Amino acid sequence: MDSKEDQFGNKDMKISDSKKKRILTLREEGLSYPKIAQETKVSRSSVMKIIKEKMDSMPKVLDAWIYKICPNPNIVLIHFGDKYKWAKCVVKAGRYNQPSKPLQVRKVDTKDEELYRQV
Numbered sequence: 001m002d003s004k005e006d007q008f009g010n011k012d013m014k015i016s017d018s019k020k021k022r023i024l025t026l027r028e029e030g031l032s033y034p035k036i037a038q039e040t041k042v043s044r045s046s047v048m049k050i051i052k053e054k055m056d057s058m059p060k061v062l063d064a065w066i067y068k069i070c071p072n073p074n075i076v077l078i079h080f081g082d083k084y085k086w087a088k089c090v091v092k093a094g095r096y097n098q099p100s101k102p103l104q105v106r107k108v109d110t111k112d113e114e115l116y117r118q119v
Helices: 017-028 033-040 044-057
Strands: 062-069 075-079 086-090 102-108 115-118
Touching (some): 017 044, 033 044, 062 086
Parallel strands (some): 086 115
Antiparallel strands (some): 062 075, 075 086
16 A cells, blocks of 8 residues: 555545535534534544634634614624724624623624624
């Protein structure tokens, strides 16, 4: 067996993008690393590496405060300590969202406006 072959005779196996997306989807559904590895037929260490790479590329969690409530129950205006600069934030409806309440948010990549999502 050549040194670049694994035990099954496969040379330098690469994990396809579709399989990576499937791994991330399963993790978001709450499956554990071993269950994901078993279902996708990828080693557990590779599953952990793919998920860790994705988590590193995600935007940072920021501390913000509710500035104002909008008529839409899913949208609030937030500020980051400077009440003169605010942004929109998508929150879960039905929560007790009152002005000056602290939130943890992540920035959403949009072209139109500055938008955040509650963590």
